[in-house]
Amino acid sequence: MDTRRLPYLVELARLGSMRAVAETLHTSTSSVSQQIAALAHEAGAPLVEPDGRRVRLTPAGRRLAEHAVEILAAVDSARHDLEPHGDPAGTVRVAGFATAVRRSLMPIVAAFADEHPRVRLTIREHEPTESLDLLDADAVDLALVYDYDLAPSAITPPASAVAGEPLWEARWGLGVPDDGSRAVSGPAAAVVGTYRHHDWIGNSRNRADEDVVRLLASTAGFEPRMTHEADSLDLVEDLVVAGLGVGLLPVDRPVRRGVRVLELRDPEVRLRCRAVTRRGRDSWPPLALVLAALR
The missing domain is CATH 3.40.190.10 (Periplasmic binding protein-like II)
Incomplete structure (x- = not known):
């Protein structure tokens, strides 16, 4: 099975539309359809079925989409482990609520500029639900979210995320x-x-x-x-x-x-602040540095 086809299925499970997947992955609807069809042939089972003018995942498609999240996370983790001792470089995309950005992120920005000049931070201010949606869409690498101890959050992190790590x-x-x-x-x-x-x-x-x-x-x-x-x-x-x-x-x-x-x-x-990352992404050296600094 070609793992390069799996993101198409994962996005279809998340978005529910071939057109939306094409827009998200910057390709054509016909290309998405071809990739899903090829993946179904490799899996030996139909992955989608008609649903009016649209399509929906079959039970086999839903099961494979769940496995795909884990598979892609494992691929990410393996790729990041290939150069564990290299000089960290890359852009860490963060979404979080304003208090966490001011309290946790801003104090480390100057230090990173001096100590890790090849690691860049981009920051987007969002509430927890918005940040987790961005994380699920792979639009950010790290979400800073919160809830209150008296009313624990009913928000469930997406399948592409790991459980939140308490910060403060x-x-x-x-x-x-x-x-x-x-x-x-x-x-x-x-x-x-x-x-x-x-x-x-x-x-x-x-x-x-x-x-x-x-x-x-x-x-x-x-x-x-x-x-x-x-x-x-x-x-x-x-x-x-x-x-x-x-x-x-x-x-x-x-x-x-x-x-x-x-x-x-x-x-x-x-108020309890926690950090949430995508599965397999926390071992990526630039993000690991940021997480260590936040702790």
Whole structure:
């Protein structure tokens, strides 16, 4: 079986369309069809079947596509192992949420420029679901994603990815207007319950914040009004200062005047950052260097 044909099947399983595969792999639809047909001949089983005007994978096609992910990862790993002691060189493509980019990636950029000048980093700011989609499409080599310990992510890494490697955790609290009054303290339910009649701020591109807020609110016996959505922490602060709502903010991050971050205890809220890579890619020397630096 010619392993060079396997990416066509993997992409067809992911995208569900010959035309989409052709666009992704920068070829023609007829070429994709020919590659799939040749792969079916080599496998000795039909891999696709008609589905209206389109095609879909047969059970054999789905099984081979699952094997193909592992096979291609093994090929990648073997290729990277051929020169394990060479001077690392290449572009490591990273997608991650803004806090991880600032906290984990930016501090190593200057060091890499001095110590590993042939390793280049490209950075794209995305929320976890978006980053994992890019990883699955092989548009990035590394995804920096997060969830909260109180509401573990329901996002399942794609078959082309390995399980996330924990990097760091950060405590989060409740961002409220700082009006000079005494800060509310006590268990998280009591702190959150104090703001039951306020509007609340969620994330515009990720449900994780809202899931945590709803969980805490349920322990305090109310349904939060999730009125606003903001992806930027700076914008969350602006909304708080304007009196438009309250929302989650990191405890250890300096905030602007007019904002107070109340600590949440019993239970605490912890954001957990992890690194996710494509199968077989973590042994690639440039990416291995980046992962070691992140650790």
